[in-house]
Amino acid sequence: MPLLPAFIPSRDFLQTVLPGLIPAKPSLTHVVASYNRIGTRRYARPVEIVRENELTTLLFPELTLGRIQSDVIRAVESESDPSAPMIATVYVGVRLFVEMMQLVMFLLESRPDARIVAIACPCITIDQEAMIRRGVQAGKIVVAAWCDCGGSLMTRDIRRAVAKNWTPAEADVQISPLSPESSVDLGA
Ligand SMILES: [Zn+2]
Secondary structure (H helix, E strand, C coil): CCCCCCCECHHHHHHHHHHHHCCCCCCEEEEEECCCCCCCCCCCCCCEEEEECCEEEEEECCCCHHHCCHHHHHHHHHHCCCCCCEEEEEECCCCCHHHHHHHHHHHHHHCCCCEEEEEECCCCCHHHHHHHHHHHHCCCEEEEEECCCCCHHHHHHHHHHHHHHCCCCCCCCCCCCCCHHHHCCCCC
């Protein structure tokens, strides 16, 4: 059997891998989805949207079964700029493994360019681990990383690290000479 790509330890991911995932673009969307808490706090709303410094962060903490796909995809489609690149951090834990993997697929249908970061704690089964690693091999998941049990600290840390490493690039300057038609006054 060919060797599948390995999970990356959390510290290596945060310090070494994550900075390289952040594109040099004028804006960025970061989706963070988990059926557990994100950090230790409880969020009042099921979808927490933070816009700062051209970075839009969509937090989906404590997702429940019925909300995993519908709520996330709806919010992603209505609240994110399709022209901004997207990083999506998804906690793919043992309890709602299938649903969270489906969420990854739905996200990719909506945003094929999304850079999916799958994080899981070592509670996942060997088969689940292999499934994630195959997702990395297939290029659906950009990177798989280990996290704390339940992922709450890691989702918080990734969110902070993305914000810390993010600097909006200058917008691309379109240098296109005016075509004859565009200089014509078309009138009313
Ligand atoms: Zn665990």
